Amino acid sequence: MYRPTKAYIHLAALHHNLQVVKSTAPNSKVLAVIKANGYGHGILRVAHSLSSADGFGVASIDEALILRQEGFLHRILLLEGLFGENELALVYQHRLDLVIHSKHQLDWLLQSSFQGQINVWVKIDTGMHRLGFDLDQVEWVIDQLQQSKKPFQIHLMSHLASADESITFTEKQIAAFNSVAAQFNYPKSLANSAGLQGFKTTHFEWVRPGIMLYGSAQQPCLKSDLKQVMTLASEVTSLKWIPKGEFVGYGNTWQAMRDTYVAIVAIGYGDGYPRHAPEGTPVLINGHKQPLIGRVSMDMICVDVTEMAQTIQIGDLAVLWGDDSLTVDEVAQLCGTIGYELLCGVTQRVPIVEVK
Numbered sequence: 450m451y452r453p454t455k456a457y458i459h460l461a462a463l464h465h466n467l468q469v470v471k472s473t474a475p476n477s478k479v480l481a482v483i484k485a486n487g488y489g490h491g492i493l494r495v496a497h498s499l500s501s502a503d504g505f506g507v508a509s510i511d512e513a514l515i516l517r518q519e520g521f522l523h524r525i526l527l528l529e530g531l532f533g534e535n536e537l538a539l540v541y542q543h544r545l546d547l548v549i550h551s552k553h554q555l556d557w558l559l560q561s562s563f564q565g566q567i568n569v570w571v572k573i574d575t576g577m578h579r580l581g582f583d584l585d586q587v588e589w590v591i592d593q594l595q596q597s598k599k600p601f602q603i604h605l606m607s608h609l610a611s612a613d614e615s616i617t618f619t620e621k622q623i624a625a626f627n628s629v630a631a632q633f634n635y636p637k638s639l640a641n642s643a644g645l646q647g648f649k650t651t652h653f654e655w656v657r658p659g660i661m662l663y664g665s666a667q668q669p670c671l672k673s674d675l676k677q678v679m680t681l682a683s684e685v686t687s688l689k690w691i692p693k694g695e696f697v698g699y700g701n702t703w704q705a706m707r708d709t710y711v712a713i714v715a716i717g718y719g720d721g722y723p724r725h726a727p728e729g730t731p732v733l734i735n736g737h738k739q740p741l742i743g744r745v746s747m748d749m750i751c752v753d754v755t756e757m758a759q760t761i762q763i764g765d766l767a768v769l770w771g772d773d774s775l776t777v778d779e780v781a782q783l784c785g786t787i788g789y790e791l792l793c794g795v796t797q798r799v800p801i802v803e804v805k
């Protein structure tokens with residue numbers, strides 16, 4: 450690896466954040482959500498660090514099989530259930546937990562000839578209107594599962610749409626969930642990270658934290674106890690003065706209002722640094738916030754380091770995010786997106802360095 454670009458993954462921070470989950474919801478089991486390659490941190494790495502969780506949540510069988518092949522015996526929930534009927538054999542073979550969110554998935558399950566115990570999580574649509582059975586269908590779905598005489602272990606779940614943005618809407622979803630789920634004595638699950646942190650009444654038997662395990666949160670107040678897991682960093686690879694009036698980068702979008710010392714840092718959208726990062730987005734150079742200038746290139750960015758011209762040198766450390774003074778959420782907000790997207794977007798070519 451000759452380029453200095455690296456993603457440092459702090460394993461102790463993952464473990465710490467799981468402890469925060471457990472102390473926040475001490476009576477709940479934890480289904481650690483590690484879909485999308487562990488939110489970009491590497492699914493196996495994350496699973497090993499979070500092995501004291503009670504289970505894992507993934508998006509597909511491919512991810513579940515990676516975990517089983519590594520020897521994980523945890524419960525593994527397929528958060529979107531099956532994409533095709535033919536996946537059911539693998540679900541039984543590898544003892545995976547299964548969400549069912551719609552009639553066609555229910556039919557696949559009921560019509561199959563497979564036998565054996567299986568954990569089925571009936572997903573209820575409590576207002577997000579993405580996946581799930583309508584409130585008035587739930588009783589019927591449970592009836593169907595019971596009548597089939599197969600050894601299904603039923604669970605009830607729903608997903609919160611805006612626990613980090615709207616108290617009113619979240620309270621409505623909690624009430625809707627209770628209006629149906631309270632009649633049944635099955636294990637229940639409602640909380641994502643924001644629900645878990647903001648609403649005790651979402652905890653139930655299982656919580657399903659994702660983003661908080663990685664140290665990110667939409668609302669700064671939800672972040673206080675968490676430690677960032679990924680530090681994305683590179684180095685200064687070039688330095689030069691340009692005269693006032695000259696332009697920097699593709700498209701000549703940035704013009705120097707004064708003589709400017711420009712640092713080039715070896716990171717770009719080819720690494721997952723967002724191309725739409727606006728001018729002024731901070732880059733931490735030797736611990737000092739310096740503004741991004743010009744467009745983000747595939748392999749490089751340009752930074753105005755005039756303020757530190759006396760001290761900066763080739764090879765100096767440049768942190769793009771994942772430091773106490775520059776969080777992934779701060780960069781995401783400036784880019785009009787969320788920490789999730791930036792973390793998931795770090796590309797294959799960025800080597801990962803594990804930090805114990």
Ligand SMILES: *Cc1c(COP(=O)(O)O)cnc(C)c1O
Binds near residue numbers: 482608641661
């Ligand atoms: C992704 C996901 C989660 C985790 O959400 P975070 O906001 O990352 O905590 C929980 N439940 C379901 C169904 C999900 O798809």
